[in-house]
Amino acid sequence: MKKIRIADGIHMLTMNVEDILFEGIWEIANGVTLNSFIVQGEKTAIIDGVINWDGIPETLYRNLEEIGVDPNDIDYLIVNHMEPDHSGWISNFRKIKEDFTIICTDKAAKMVSSFYGEDKIRVVKEGDTLDLGKGKVLSFHPVPNVHWPDTMYTFETSTKTLFSCDMFGTFGRMGEHFFDDELTDEEMEFFEFEGIRYYSNVMTTFTPSLRKALEKARQLNASIIAPxxxxxxxxxxxxxxxDYYRFSQYADGKGKNEVTILWGSMYGMTKKAVDFVEGILKREGVKYNKLQMPLESDSEMVATVFKSAAVIIAAPTYEYKLFPPVAAALDEIGRKRITGKTAFRFGSYGWSGGAEKELKEIIERNNMKWDFIDSVEFEGAPKEGHLEKIEKAVLKLIEKIKDKIVE
Ligand SMILES: Cc1cc2nc3c(=O)[nH]c(=O)nc-3n(C[C@H](O)[C@H](O)[C@H](O)COP(=O)(O)O)c2cc1C
Ligand SMILES: [Fe+2]
Ligand SMILES: [Fe+2]
Incomplete structure (x- = not known):
């Protein structure tokens, strides 16, 4: 765990978490940080906590003491969001200190009580404040459904620091650099993709609420954003x-000038056409990503499809339906409400097909509103005529996304 000074009387405790499935699903290749913040006036408040605080209250003691905070002096525990990646340490903290007040929204209060049996809670509403003394004043601003219904922002008014919790978060471990002005170009690029991974894996379903939260953040006119x-x-x-505004646009069909080939093949018939398409994309100088299912992790798959303006689905028929790993991937994309992508599918079949019918069902069922160019299906190996049709469709796809590019 690292201890970083943000401003006078404001510190961040941050730790990298690796080798977990985030939310029990997402295999996050580059880890994630959990950040907690401590604001000291005459009174002391701690904003959000971390789940893996090794469960030992003494470790928590030590970390706090190293930044000059006596845990016994903590008066307020501010829960911006009840999800246990931020609040899972409440019970441990209770073991080392009896008398602190939890501050959260009404919706969080219900959960704090049902998950941890806590009842010493002060419920706050939009614009409520907490004066910690020495000029440190916190104000609270609910941002419902920024992930969960209970979420709020905490804003420190003297330094204009916005503690935004899940909002404006990214995946990706931090090394020695913790502030935007310290990041190298390479690290900036790393966090841009990790931001896309985080937004698409965890947040995109809530895009309409995130847009409202973004508006609220702009109104607060923060000098520092501390997620x-x-x-x-x-x-x-x-x-x-x-960046978050741009990601919200990726959620409804815009994207980078990239084509993602989401593909799977049992005996290489569909793959022949994938190789052919790759040749076309190279020739046309179009950036493309290949995701072979089921080899790719869901985290990588969702993030890559999400950021691309165009998607090529290449998958054969399997037991009268779409090749299952590709069907499952599309269903996951649909559940995340990633709508409006421009797409094209081709694939092989052995006798009567069926993949196409299921593709349509998945798109309909999830109300995805993807804009499809007519599919090309072929019996066995693709023949010259099929490849010609595929080439035309790919060129049309590249043309079609031109007004949907947001980099
Ligand atoms: C397990 C299995 C199930 C299949 N089910 C069907 C099917 O229901 N309908 C059909 O037309 N072809 C079916 N096929 C044939 C494949 O669609 C065909 O072999 C196709 O060329 C596979 O393309 P690929 O080499 O890209 O995987 C099946 C093949 C396998 C191995
Ligand atoms: Fe969350
Ligand atoms: Fe979180």
């Missing part, structure tokens, strides 16, 4: 707000 996951933005807090 619960990933770096702190103090040089240019607008960067992460603009």
């Amino acid at each position: 619960g996951h990933g770096p702190v933005y103090r040089k240019n807090p607008n960067k992460i707000m603009d």
Whole structure:
């Protein structure tokens, strides 16, 4: 765990978490950070906590003492969001200290009580404040359904620091750099993709609520944005707000100028056409990503499809339906409400097909509203005529996404 000074009387405790399935699903290749913040006036508040605090209260003691905070002096525990990646340590903290007040929204209060049996709770509403003394005043701003219904922002008014919890978070471990102005170009790029991975894996379903939360953040006019996951933005807090706006557009069909080939093949018949398509994309100078299912992790798959303006689905018929790993991938994309992508499918079949019918069912069932170019299906290996049709469709796809590019 690292201890970082954000401003006078404001510190961050941050730790990297690796080798977990985030939410029990997402295999996050580059880890994630859990950030917790401590604000000291005459009174002391701790905002959000971390789940893996090794469960030992003494470790918590030591970390707090190293930044000059006596755990016994903590008066308020602010729960911006009840999800246990932020609040899972409440019970451990209770073991070392009896008399602190939890501050959260009404919806969080219900959960804090049902998950941890806590009842010493002060419920806050939009604009409520907490004066910690020495000029440190916290204000609270609910942002419902930024992930869960209970979420709120905490804003420190003297330094204009926005503690945004899940909002403006990214996946990706932090090394020695914690602030946007410290990040190298390479690290900036790393966190941009990890931001996309985080948004698409965890947040995209809630895009309409995130847009409202983004508006609220802009109104607060923060000088520092300090999220619960990933770096702190103090040089240019607008960067992460603009990024989040762009990600929200990827959720409904816009994307980078990239084509993603989501493909699977049992005996290589469909793969022949995938290889052919790759040749076309190379020739046309189009950036493309290949996701072979089921080899790719869901985390990588969802993030890559999400950020691309165009998707090529290449999959054969399997037991009268779409090749299952590709069907499962599309269903996952649909559950995440990633809508409006421009797409094209081709694939092989042995006798009567069936893949196409299931593809349509998945798109309909999830109300995905994807814009499809007519599919090309072929019996066994693709023949010259099929490849010609595929080439035309790919060129049409590249043309079609031109007004949907947001980089
Ligand atoms: C387990 C299995 C199930 C299949 N089910 C069907 C089917 O229901 N309908 C059909 O037309 N072809 C079916 N086929 C034939 C494949 O669609 C055909 O072999 C196709 O060329 C496979 O393309 P691939 O080499 O890209 O995997 C099946 C093949 C396998 C191995
Ligand atoms: Fe969350
Ligand atoms: Fe979180």
